Amino acid sequence: MKKLLCSLLLFLFLFTSCSTETEKPSSPAEPSAQTSNSFEWVKITYLNKDFYAYATAPKYYEFTTHNPEVIRQLEEYRLSDSMRPARPGEMDGLCSYWVTYPDGHVVGVFDDLDYGNVGTEIKPFGNDRILPAGMSDFVGELVSTHIAQISSAAGPSDPPPSSFEWVKITYDNEEFFTNGTLPEQYEFTIHDPDILRQLAEYRLSGVMRPARSDELLEGMCSFWVTYPDGHIIGIYESCDYGNVDTKIEPYGNDTILPPGMSAFVGKLVKADMED
Numbered sequence: 001m002k003k004l005l006c007s008l009l010l011f012l013f014l015f016t017s018c019s020t021e022t023e024k025p026s027s028p029a030e031p032s033a034q035t036s037n038s039f040e041w042v043k044i045t046y047l048n049k050d051f052y053a054y055a056t057a058p059k060y061y062e063f064t065t066h067n068p069e070v071i072r073q074l075e076e077y078r079l080s081d082s083m084r085p086a087r088p089g090e091m092d093g094l095c096s097y098w099v100t101y102p103d104g105h106v107v108g109v110f111d112d113l114d115y116g117n118v119g120t121e122i123k124p125f126g127n128d129r130i131l132p133a134g135m136s137d138f139v140g141e142l143v144s145t146h147i148a149q150i151s152s153a154a155g156p157s158d159p160p161p162s163s164f165e166w167v168k169i170t171y172d173n174e175e176f177f178t179n180g181t182l183p184e185q186y187e188f189t190i191h192d193p194d195i196l197r198q199l200a201e202y203r204l205s206g207v208m209r210p211a212r213s214d215e216l217l218e219g220m221c222s223f224w225v226t227y228p229d230g231h232i233i234g235i236y237e238s239c240d241y242g243n244v245d246t247k248i249e250p251y252g253n254d255t256i257l258p259p260g261m262s263a264f265v266g267k268l269v270k271a272d273m274e275d
Helices: 002-020 068-079 135-154 174-179 193-204 261-274
Strands: 042-047 060-065 097-100 106-109 115-119 128-130 167-172 185-190 223-226 232-235 241-245 254-256
Touching (some): 042 135, 060 135, 068 097, 068 135, 097 135, 106 135, 167 261, 185 261
Antiparallel strands (some): 042 060, 097 106, 167 223, 232 241
């Protein structure tokens, strides 16, 4: 009987201890390190290489990808330890593609090698970076696929304007800048077939391209060639350098022009001044 009573007292003690024990609160989860590997979209921008022949076309095209595998790969490139600042003189040239992430991070990419820049805006050059191996080819394939898709959807394009019925030449009135006499600029229109053919060849030569960082020049355009479709090529008086636009612009959008274009247009301007 005494053993039974002891057992009951022991059981009662244990039961009371368990029921009065306070539960420990569970520790809060540690915050996870936030990385960029959860984006829902990535935007690809690419240079319209025909812009310099057809200024009425946009300078850049862009499209957005939501493909998880593509986004995963682009995030891996961005986070790769192999992306590093380029050493001085390691490379020179211009980006053709730009990868924009939702947080505003932009990676510029050359179209022929794993080189480019990083920043928060689309820039053809500057802030040089060595990019992870394969990034240029990967982005280039995305761009090529997009171009093929929009080209097939648009159907056959019109033939290039290999000839024009007229071209307008505008040039600065140098007297305006010395004594303020008007007008600031003169212009004349050309209908001569041979001259039109030559100006069309300059425009469509494929040599015209954006100037690299080491080719940028100080100064401004003195001549402008306006084509019937609104394409305007600004030209320096002293060299084959200028800009491409849809308005008369003295400087900006620095462009390397085909050899001989400045001298050719300069002769036309000189002849008009002497008339």
